[in-house]
Amino acid sequence: MESKSSQKLARSSLWASVPNIDEGHNKFYYYENNNKYREKNIVIPTGAYEIEDIESYIKKHIVDGGGEGGDRVKDVFSLKPNLNTLKCGRYSSVHGINFQPKDSIAYVLGYSPSRVLEPRIYHQSDLPVKIVKVRTIHIDSNITVGAFYNDRPLHTIYEFSITDEAGCAINESSKNLIYLPVNQHLNYTERYHGLRYEKGYVDYSLLNEILSSHLADVDMVYVKGQCKRQFLIDRLNDMQIIKPNIINVEDCDSRLTTTTTKCEKIEKCIPLSLNHDGVYGICALNNCLKIKEWVYKCLPM
Numbered sequence: 001m002e003s004k005s006s007q008k009l010a011r012s013s014l015w016a017s018v019p020n021i022d023e024g025h026n027k028f029y030y031y032e033n034n035n036k037y038r039e040k041n042i043v044i045p046t047g048a049y050e051i052e053d054i055e056s057y058i059k060k061h062i063v064d065g066g067g068e069g070g071d072r073v074k075d076v077f078s079l080k081p082n083l084n085t086l087k088c089g090r091y092s093s094v095h096g097i098n099f100q101p102k103d104s105i106a107y108v109l110g111y112s113p114s115r116v117l118e119p120r121i122y123h124q125s126d127l128p129v130k131i132v133k134v135r136t137i138h139i140d141s142n143i144t145v146g147a148f149y150n151d152r153p154l155h156t157i158y159e160f161s162i163t164d165e166a167g168c169a170i171n172e173s174s175k176n177l178i179y180l181p182v183n184q185h186l187n188y189t190e191r192y193h194g195l196r197y198e199k200g201y202v203d204y205s206l207l208n209e210i211l212s213s214h215l216a217d218v219d220m221v222y223v224k225g226q227c228k229r230q231f232l233i234d235r236l237n238d239m240q241i242i243k244p245n246i247i248n249v250e251d252c253d254s255r256l257t258t259t260t261t262k263c264e265k266i267e268k269c270i271p272l273s274l275n276h277d278g279v280y281g282i283c284a285l286n287n288c289l290k291i292k293e294w295v296y297k298c299l300p301m
Contacts (some may be wrong), residue, residue, distance in 0.1 A: 009139055009158040012172045017100035020108060020133040021054070022046045027103050028058055031096040032121050035274050039098065044105065048166035049130060052107070062095065077107070086128035092119045131147045135168075136161050144180040155174060218244045222295050224287070226248060249291060252298070 021044050032038040044054065044059045059077050076093035088109045090097065097117040099106035107111045110125030117123045140155040147154045157180055164170050215221070215236075221244050223229050229248045236243035 009174050012139060014170050016162060016166055016170050017048050017167050018134045019046050019048055020131055021049050024103055025105055025107055027101065028102055029104055031098060033094060034096040039202060050166055051079060051081045081129060088125040088129050089122055090117065092121045094119055134162065143182050147181045180218040211235065212241065215244060220245045220247065222247050222249050222291060224291055249294065
């Protein structure tokens with residue numbers, strides 16, 4: 001690509017189909033005829049629902065109550081949103097409702113998980129409903145750079161809020177075209193100072209995965225600086241993996257010698273020089289090379 005390549009989003013088409021009911025929070029528990037020894041539950045399939053859809057599904061599957069003389073009495077059940085308070089109201093003429101089980105839909109409907117609702121009483125939820133699980137969509141492109149959130153680099157080229165109902169098509173056109181530069185070093189592997197590395201940005205969330213793959217079957221790691229050593233120790237402890245022996249080369253005795261050469265301090269082995277972009281500073285790959293050379297030269301193998 002040319003050095004001035006950039007990318008923008010002109011239009012996106014997708015569906016508002018992010019599930020707000022999924023396994024683990026998809027059961028509606030009730031006591032038949034308000035008898036706590038006759039608890040039943042309705043399993044709501046994973047999917048994207050409005051409050052009206054949940055009400056319809058429950059009304060379709062809830063059993064009738066038992067009236068006097070053994071007659072079945074149709075339960076009058078309702079589940080309605082309050083568009084002013086954003087809470088949910090529930091009524092059942094026959095059955096009690098139990099929101100205590102951990103896999104109930106209490107959280108979605110805004111009810112406290114400690115509540116048990118008596119029949120023939122209108123009950124309002126404690127909190128606003130959580131029927132909208134995703135409010136904003138971020139569209140990412142892993143070949144762009146230059147986007148940030150709270151000083152953290154991202155690959156987001158466009159974002160927008162969802163205003164469509166569940167199950168509807170979303171057709172979003174970019175109102176203000178934003179051009180982001182393309183990472184010129186993408187998938188470009190090179191050898192600098194005799195060390196192989198891959199240029200470009202690496203997502204910090206992948207750090208644990210990178211450490212696991214690179215430190216497999218490694219017995220010893222050399223770093224320069226106590227901060228780096230302690231960072232690796234803490235990170236590997238959190239990952240709960242077998243960690244190698246991590247050595248700070250600054251702690252090594254600078255008087256160690258090989259058969260022919262007296263070692264100088266590690267700080268003197270890393271000069272300030274032009275980096276690969278022509279900026280006067282320190283090249284990290286050159287640092288790694290110098291530490292590698294110092295270790296091979298000065299420390300016994």
